[in-house]
Amino acid sequence: MTQPTRAVGIGRRRILESSLGIAGGLAVARHGFAAQPAAIGTWPRGVSGDTAFIGITTPLTGPYSADGTDEKLGYDLVIAEINAGGPMARKWGLRGKGVLGKTLRYKVADSQTRPNVAVQAQTGFIQNDKAIMITGCVSSAEAIAIEELAQREKVLNMVGASGSNDTTGKDCQRYGFRSQPSAYMAARALAPVVGKAYGKGVKAAYLTPDYTYGHSVFDSFTAGVKPYGWTVATNQVVPLGTSDFSSALLNIANSGAQVFVNIAFGADAVASTKQADQFGVLKKMKMIVPNISSFQSKQTGAALMAGVYGTFDFWWTLEDRYALAKDFVQAFLKQFNYRPSWGAHIAFSQTMIWAVSVERAGTFSPPAVIKALEASQSNPYDTSLGRVYYRAGDHQLVRPVPVVIGKAGSAMQNPDDFYDVVELVPGEQVMQPLADTGCHLGAYT
Amino acid sequence: MPSVPLLLSQAFNGLALGSLLALVSSGLTIILGTLGVLNFAHGALFMLGAYAIFVVMQATGSFILAMLVGCSFMLVVGVLVERLVVRWFYQRPPEDQILVTFGIGIVVVEAVRAGFGGNSQHLSVPTWGEGVTQLGFLIYPTYRLEVIGIIAVTLAVLWLVLYRTSIGLVVRAGIEDQRMVGILGINVRRTFLLVFAIGVVAAGFAGMIYAPIIAVVPDMGDSFLVESFVVIVIGGLGSFPGAVVGGLIAGEIVSITSAFNSAYSEVMLYAVMALLLVVRPQGLFGTEGRV
Numbered sequence: 001m002t003q004p005t006r007a008v009g010i011g012r013r014r015i016l017e018s019s020l021g022i023a024g025g026l027a028v029a030r031h032g033f034a035a036q037p038a039a040i041g042t043w044p045r046g047v048s049g050d051t052a053f054i055g056i057t058t059p060l061t062g063p064y065s066a067d068g069t070d071e072k073l074g075y076d077l078v079i080a081e082i083n084a085g086g087p088m089a090r091k092w093g094l095r096g097k098g099v100l101g102k103t104l105r106y107k108v109a110d111s112q113t114r115p116n117v118a119v120q121a122q123t124g125f126i127q128n129d130k131a132i133m134i135t136g137c138v139s140s141a142e143a144i145a146i147e148e149l150a151q152r153e154k155v156l157n158m159v160g161a162s163g164s165n166d167t168t169g170k171d172c173q174r175y176g177f178r179s180q181p182s183a184y185m186a187a188r189a190l191a192p193v194v195g196k197a198y199g200k201g202v203k204a205a206y207l208t209p210d211y212t213y214g215h216s217v218f219d220s221f222t223a224g225v226k227p228y229g230w231t232v233a234t235n236q237v238v239p240l241g242t243s244d245f246s247s248a249l250l251n252i253a254n255s256g257a258q259v260f261v262n263i264a265f266g267a268d269a270v271a272s273t274k275q276a277d278q279f280g281v282l283k284k285m286k287m288i289v290p291n292i293s294s295f296q297s298k299q300t301g302a303a304l305m306a307g308v309y310g311t312f313d314f315w316w317t318l319e320d321r322y323a324l325a326k327d328f329v330q331a332f333l334k335q336f337n338y339r340p341s342w343g344a345h346i347a348f349s350q351t352m353i354w355a356v357s358v359e360r361a362g363t364f365s366p367p368a369v370i371k372a373l374e375a376s377q378s379n380p381y382d383t384s385l386g387r388v389y390y391r392a393g394d395h396q397l398v399r400p401v402p403v404v405i406g407k408a409g410s411a412m413q414n415p416d417d418f419y420d421v422v423e424l425v426p427g428e429q430v431m432q433p434l435a436d437t438g439c440h441l442g443a444y445t
Numbered sequence: 446m447p448s449v450p451l452l453l454s455q456a457f458n459g460l461a462l463g464s465l466l467a468l469v470s471s472g473l474t475i476i477l478g479t480l481g482v483l484n485f486a487h488g489a490l491f492m493l494g495a496y497a498i499f500v501v502m503q504a505t506g507s508f509i510l511a512m513l514v515g516c517s518f519m520l521v522v523g524v525l526v527e528r529l530v531v532r533w534f535y536q537r538p539p540e541d542q543i544l545v546t547f548g549i550g551i552v553v554v555e556a557v558r559a560g561f562g563g564n565s566q567h568l569s570v571p572t573w574g575e576g577v578t579q580l581g582f583l584i585y586p587t588y589r590l591e592v593i594g595i596i597a598v599t600l601a602v603l604w605l606v607l608y609r610t611s612i613g614l615v616v617r618a619g620i621e622d623q624r625m626v627g628i629l630g631i632n633v634r635r636t637f638l639l640v641f642a643i644g645v646v647a648a649g650f651a652g653m654i655y656a657p658i659i660a661v662v663p664d665m666g667d668s669f670l671v672e673s674f675v676v677i678v679i680g681g682l683g684s685f686p687g688a689v690v691g692g693l694i695a696g697e698i699v700s701i702t703s704a705f706n707s708a709y710s711e712v713m714l715y716a717v718m719a720l721l722l723v724v725r726p727q728g729l730f731g732t733e734g735r736v
Contacts, residue, residue: 061664065563210708237708243659243668244465246589247703247710250458253584254451270565271660278570278586278658280577299565299660 037365040445041154046130047102047364054079054106054351055125055134057146058160058343062113063241064138064266067294067343071138071160072108073336074347079104081331082355088327092352093382099355100364105129111137113240113266115145122146126153132364133158133354138266138343139240140164140213147176151442156366158350161313161343163291164216165432168396172439175366177373177390179313179350179397180342181430183213183220186290186311188430189401191224193423194288194309198259203233205257205285207248207272209264210237217263217290233257238264245272249279260285270299277304294341297406297418305406305418312402313342314349314384315421325384339416345384353381367444391431394439398427447704454583455704456697461589463696464596465655469669470676470688471603472647478683479607479616479640482531482542487648487673488666489550494519494649495656495665496557499566508571515653516646523645527638535637550666558663565660574657592654603647604685607640616640675718681731690729 039045046053056075059068082089083104085097098104107129109121118137125131126149134150135158137143143162150157151173159167159178163186168178181189204225208214214237222232233255236248245264249272252260260281264272269289273296276282282304289296292310316339319326328348332340340348354369360379361368376389377398388399404419412418447455473487484490497518501511526549534542574588607613619626619633626633652666659665672695677683680691698717702710721728 060563061558063662063664065662065664066565069563236703237706239711241668243655243665244462246458246462247455247700248707250454250583250700251451251703251707254454267565267660267662267665271658274660275658278577278588280584280586295564299567301567301569 037363037368038445041366042126042130042132043365046132050102051105052099052102052132052364053125053129054104055122055129055131056106056108056136057111057118057121057134057142058108058136059113059138059142060108060110062111063268064113064293066299067138067161067266067341068111068113069343070294070341071136071343071347073332074340074344075106075108075136075351077332077335077344078348078351079106082351088324088331089352089355091324091327091382093356094352094359099358100362102364104355108136111142113139113142115139115141118142119145119149122149123153126155131155132366135347135350135354136160137162139211140167140216141211143167143176143178144171144212147171147173150175154366154445156354156369158354160350161346162213164212165220165437166212166216168394168437168439169432170438172394172437172441174370174395174441174444177350177395177397179353179388179399180346181311181313181399181401181427182396182432183216183290184432185396185401185427185430187217187220187224189403189423189425190288190290190309190311191221191228193403194259195225195228195230197309198286199228201229201231202259203231203255203257204259204261204288205233205252205255206235206261207245207252207264208235208237209240209242209268211240213265214240214263221261221263221290230259238268240268242268243271245275246279249275249281252276253279253281253284257285259288261288261290263290265291266293269293269296273300273304292404292419294343298416302407302409302412302418306408308406309422310404310406312404312419314340314345315342315402315404315419316340316416317419317421318384318402318424321424322384322386324382328384339414349384353383356381370444388427391434393434393441394437395441396431396437398431400427401425401430450582452701452704455700457580457583457585459697459700460693461585461593461696462700463693464593465651465692466672466676466695467600467689467692468596468647468654469651470673470680470692471600471685472644472649472651473673474677474680474683474685474688475603475607475647476641476644477677478685479613480535480637480644481539481683482534482546482641483539484644485543485547485670486526486550486553487546488668488670489553490519490522490645490648490666491652491655491669492557492661492663492666493522493553494652495568495661496561496566496652497649498653498656499568499661502568508573512650512653516650519646519649520642522649523642524638526645527641531641532634532637550670554663554666561663563663565662568656568661570657588657595654599647599650600689603643606643608685612636612639675714678718678728679721681728684728684730684732687728687730694729 111118137160140162289310297305319329357372361372374392380387380389403423497515570588676691680687699710702713
């Protein structure tokens with residue numbers, strides 16, 4: 001009878017030991033999991049190997065394809081530079097090859113300047129390629145649609161080229177960051193320059209593309225020049241992708257305006273400028289282009305853009321002011337045989353800033369990277385535009401805005417020398433008050 | 446309410462805009478009306494014409510010479526497309542014809558994009574079309590005024606060739622009964638080829654005329670393809686006079702509406718088309734049940 005008793009005694013001890021072991025193990029495991037942030041979006045699955053994937057959508061066809069192609073080359077350059085751990089990457093603040101030691105992979109999809117196509121492609125990148133960051137676009141309609149997707153899928157979105165106030169305004173998202181100056185910033189930078197150049201009480205005629213970008217620029221520019229007593233002679237609203245602007249230009253020609261503000265962008269800007277010249281509008285009126293497309297002068301010829309005021313995200317002559325701009329412009333020129341326009345600059349600088357932010361956060365986890373970006377006011381980035389930071393409240397980059405004037409063909413020093421930077425307005429001076437943006441950022445998780 | 450001079454100006458502009466739309470639509474309606482093929486490559490061929498004149502202008506500097514070379518080039522393109530692809534589809538269902546012509550369009554657009562890139566190409570107005578002309582109540586670009594005349598002559602010639610010579614007759618008979626026409630000793634295939642090529646040249650010619658006005662980009666034909674469909678739906682599918690009248694009506698709708706509010710000009714165009722489809726589905730000059 002002793003055997004069974006012994007057996008029971010050993011069994012009890014074993015049960016007790018096992019229970020303690022399991023309990024202890026669970027406690028350690030719980031402690032361990034608590035230190036590791038919860039999985040979110042494509043993290044950590046997207047970076048479980050040696051690589052991290054970036055999903056890029058940009059218009060390679062459609063009215064904004066020229067800007068989109070330039071943007072794509074910017075991504076090609078920056079991702080190669082980051083992966084190689086080259087000298088530019090180190091100057092921007094990155095350490096070693098890749099980001100946190102991971103090689104960046106990417107694919108570029110043609111968004112055709114259509115928001116639905118862009119969203120479809122980015123959804124594929126998120127689901128199939130586990131994209132850890134999505135970026136690209138030239139139109140604000142695309143930008144806003146991708147931002148919404150990013151927020152829903154909890155994947156970080158470094159917005160490409162987008163000028164609408166809504167991108168960091170009523171449609172802002174916790175997961176979206178925009179580096180291009182908003183329409184408000186561009187208008188605030190441009191208004192004093194044109195107010196001084198053309199005087200007070202000017203009647204202006206507007207050509208406005210009928211979507212978020214066009215309306216945003218119109219509202220911001222008219223508000224910007226109001227202190228100078230400028231009035232609206234006519235506002236001709238036309239669909240995006242219009243080919244023949246004759247009826248709108250006829251109204252503008254007959255409006256009695258002294259200034260023609262052409263808000264059309266991309267191929268529409270080229271066509272409308274050519275036609276404005278043919279209708280005699282450019283002889284009667286001074287043209288202003290609040291946001292000049294990347295290759296507008298190249299496509300219309302310098303003569304039509306000579307003396308035209310406007311703003312850019314970036315113009316290559318800023319290489320004379322910023323060392324990092326010079327590195328970027330020269331590297332781009334060497335590789336692609338022309339000086340980069342601002343589509344390429346947005347792609348290059350935003351990707352660098354994202355990579356630096358990931359290394360600052362020490363993880364690809366989107367909430368941690370977002371917090372690093374939001375904390376950049378106290379720790380600004382050294383960039384091709386000097387020291388810049390994202391405003392935490394709306395995720396708009398606080399950065400200088402270049403105001404430019406078109407040069408005459410005879411004054412050009414090289415084939416890309418279309419503009420002179422007449423003012424470089426500090427970002428803080430032109431930021432829209434946060435309360436007026438209508439931005440309510442969503443949740444981190 | 447816009448002033449009377451502005452309304453008159455817009456009415457005149459509607460005429461110019463309409464004549465351009467009529468020219469663009471004519472190539473589409475010629476091929477549809479005579480061969481029964483809905484040519485979805487129309488926009489791409491329009492674009493190809495614009496690039497053809499751009500290339501020759503770069504080389505020669507002569508607009509007229511560029512037009513002649515461009516038309517010859519489009520004729521060759523038309524012959525090749527018909528011989529190599531389209532002729533195999535005359536007896537196929539319309540959905541096959543739409544798919545194959547759509548495919549041709551994609552190939553043409555992407556080939557041009559591969560060759561020239563996505564940037565807009567710069568083509569100036571010819572020297573004889575530079576400047577503006579004072580017309581009393583309005584100032585109008587001289588080139589657009591001249592274009593109205595060029596288009597009027599072109600459309601008249603096209604109409605005479607297709608509808609007042611035996612070519613049109615043979616084609617129509619050939620569509621009804623190809624074998625019978627063949628038995629009568631007429632080479633129907635050659636006539637089909639000729640008509641298709643004329644349609645392609647008309648599309649390319651419209652692109653050439655438009656090239657100095659609009660942005661010459663690989664996608665420039667997209668919006669014109671859609672507008673051409675609207676025009677021929679209004680005028681009547683496959684009707685040549687319908688395309689001319691439909692073009693003029695479309696031009697006037699866009700132009701007059703924009704005198705009141707330019708944001709509604711395209712909406713109004715589609716609204717009129719929708720209304721017409723309800724009231725007279727065959728279009729103004731179309732025949733019910735026959736394309």
